[in-house]
Amino acid sequence: MPLIENNLKSNLMNKFFDCDLKQLQADYHSIKEINISKKAFLYHQGDRCSDVFWIKNGIVKLSHITEEGIEMTMTILGKGSVIGCFWNNSASPEVEETVQALGEVNFYRLAKSDFKALMSHQTELAWHIFEEVNARKQKVERKLRTFLTQPVEMRVIATLLELSEIFGIKCTHGYALEIHLTQQEVADLVGASRSVVSTVLNDFRSRGMLDYTREQICINDASFINL
Amino acid sequence: MPLIENNLKSNLMNKFFDCDLKQLQADYHSIKEINISKKAFLYHQGDRCSDVFWIKNGIVKLSHITEEGIEMTMTILGKGSVIGCFWNNSASPEVEETVQALGEVNFYRLAKSDFKALMSHQTELAWHIFEEVNARKQKVERKLRTFLTQPVEMRVIATLLELSEIFGIKCTHGYALEIHLTQQEVADLVGASRSVVSTVLNDFRSRGMLDYTREQICINDASFINL
DNA sequence: ACATTTTTGTTATATAGATAACAGACGTAA
């Protein structure tokens, strides 16, 4: 169900992505299509970046490293997401997060000015992107609430369920995540220590709520409904 | 300095707010100007709302009450902010937060469809609002990072400084907040217990970093720079 | 096939902060 909704929402984007790149370049000079491989970076925290990135295919991880050296994963995004530097924060043009490809990633990169032009010409598309950014804002807000009021156990559940909605593939038990996450990565995502996450995951596994190997996490979503 | 920047940014909005309401109503039938008094609510968590609210004057508090009954203040917003329901989340049209006026508040209210129309006609304004929403997204992200990695002490500092940038009035010691906050409200804002917040505030006061009465909080911002 | 690195599972200890409880201060309505 979440997958279907996802597809509907990206129809407009597909139309955009499917049209000829050359044609786009005529109007928006700076636009370029780029492919990068697994674990490569789109940009780093602190970069003085004034471009906008638009994920055409693949999955990326946005993380931030605090001054104390703690890595925090802000979110994981897929096809259709717009990231980079499109706000007018003259004070600091440095991006606040590092973006890394999980698997192969294919994206468009264009200057902020061209992005702005594109947004004003294509109002339907602009509205769509506006909604996407706003939905992301809402997700962070929900995350903040969950993290501030729920114990690690719940945060792990919430995080995995959210991921499974976006990157889950239906499998025999429920949803298998199409991305590989180590326990440390899960910990960074839920803002907890790896050891606690390990214990929590084991506990869930022994209760049959999920299963995992080093390769893959598989969630029995039915067993979480009573949350 | 933050105040000046704020003013620059809202020039466009001012132009919009200053123009004749009747004129706007001709194009956007649903638009209405509304005034509400102190402590009144714009809308409540769970309301099935499909309108967009645009703060013309005053300050509002967005909070969420968890199932366990814990109140969490997501943010405090002022003039120029756009809130309400403008995303396309067909799954749940219910808003996730309660919005309350701190002091007198004056705002425009319009149907989502009109808001969308307005956004497509006035591309400059649309871009401006897009940036505003995005800036708010960034703020929540920063908040999430701070709250997940910093102790209550730091969260209080960060929160008060952020508020003073937006709602601070220059006074003899530094910035006085033009909004009245009880310790409980500060606690809701920093996601901590009231008792700890109380101790922290007293500690800061005794160190001369801030001063407060039941009426007002006043921050000696200079003393926080070494953070 | 071996050495090295990365990931996992587990436990013992320490600690920030929640909770609860209460007294005093302040504000305000009668």
Next chain:
DNA sequence: TTACGTCTGTTATCTATATAACAAAAATGT
């Protein structure tokens, strides 16, 4: 002025989770 409700300040106790440390397992490179 009294009484009552709302805020504030403080402390004693409890708990979730961080930290640290280590061994086993798996992956990776040579």
